Amino acid sequence: MNDFWQKANKSWTSDSTRYILTPSKKNQDMFYFIQEIGHFKALKPYYTEREHLTSYLMKYTLSGKGRLIYQGKEYLLEKGDIFLIDCQNYQYYETISDEPWEMVWLHFYGGSSALFYQEYLKNGEQTFTTETKRIGQIMENLLNLQEHRNARTAFTCSLIIHDLLNELVIQKNLLDFSDTDVPPYIFELQNFLDNHFKENINLEDLEKKFLVNKYQLNKEFSKYIGAPPIEYLIAQRINLAKELLLYTTKPIKQIAMEIGIDNVTYFSRLFKIKTGVTPNTYRKNG
Template sequence: MDYEFLNGFSPKLLNVVTRDPGFWRDFSYRLMRERTSLHILAYVYGGSGKLQFGHREVGLRAGMVFQLWPGLRMVLETTAEDPICFYSVHFQYGVLHWDGVQATWRQGSGPLLIGDTIMNLEAAGPELREAFERLYRLWSEKDAGYEWESRVVMLEAVRLVAAGEARDSVGKGGSATAVREAIVYMKNHYSKEIGREDVARHVALSPAYLSSKFKKHTGSSPIQYLNKLRLDHAKQLLRQSEMPIRQVAEEVGFADSFYFSRLFTKETGMSPREYRKA
């Protein structure tokens, strides 16, 4: 899961449909596209089927989520005895990236960076199904503001999918567990003069390996994440106290108040003093 991607993810919904037994009867239980033209995020709520896309072939059943994106050859087959049923969200998307107060826009092309393109999320429980059901209902009823509300619910569905995949990854151990422990350590020690080596030592990994896995799971380097924690706490101190800027910097772990001020200004577009008065 890429949190940097999720922070900037901005979808434009085109349609939300359900594929049920009636749909499959009309299509003789086989749906084929020589070349897909949309992004699709789908939640299977019943039945079973077989999906072929690109060079992959996978069985689908209730509780699974799958993605498709433009440019794929796709075949989806099911049976009259156990027709697959799923909610399907059709959309385009882009990613808005903020660097301090400057933003850049990138048109989306491949799959969403929320895990695998096929995910078994049965353990996510009813919350995920309810999100897709609500999204389908909002889009179908088309009341005032339905596009905005549908977009909000889609973001919630994406959050649930990403969270379910992340829990599964942590449950399997490995680097996800180490990253989680590293974050806890940084939360508890951000006010001290710690660096990447200290965090890596705490989780018993080499600094380079930790940085690689941390970036993969969070979208940030360990130091970028640590600085975000420090700056967020600095904002609280600036708004809630009359503490001098130098002392604020020291309280959140910056030995150099000038470096703190430069970093703060880049992140917020205001100096610490200006932020306090804003």
């Protein structure tokens, strides 16, 4: 395993704030946890260069300008810009404006951090710009909690970090929408799948029925419903299979047929992929 290394210039103002924390092993196992958190006004020639740190880092620019170099790309960071990176990878960031680069930042780990990070990176970009105050408010809340820590602080911080990660994914992937933003055909399509999931349906069928290009249909349904249409259809089949396994004594072959799958071997394999167990095991342990 490669060793952690870091170089840095610590040119930040005297009213900057930084907390370095060392959670207990129990808290690391149980929670999302803070490793470091701060609110900096960083002056030239402030920079940090590092690699192989077991941590995720989020920075939210409040004013001034910074620059991030990460994964072979360079990013300009201005007011409202946010980045989230895996600090195992090489990173370099610095102040590039004459005025201080003011930012709030969080080093964190634990929980489902890695899964959230993967979801954050769905469009391949490390940065995005927020136009709401929500993330700044969450960070201010986390910072305030560090002033007077007590027995509840680790629990509270874990919940807030989870809230922060939700907000990052929602805003970056443009999931912050209301029902009125959703194209009407999406709900019609969802209703159609809810009522016809036992049938043999593919994207070409849906394209013809709803008169929407299948690629657009697939993209928009995924964005607003959370899964592509065919994956949604499969999930509805598995949901019914679970119900039949738990609340009837029907043979597995019959259940496969009832949910629209005529190959019981394929059904068993698909069920295990989606649930982690075979239909027999699910029925036995249900």
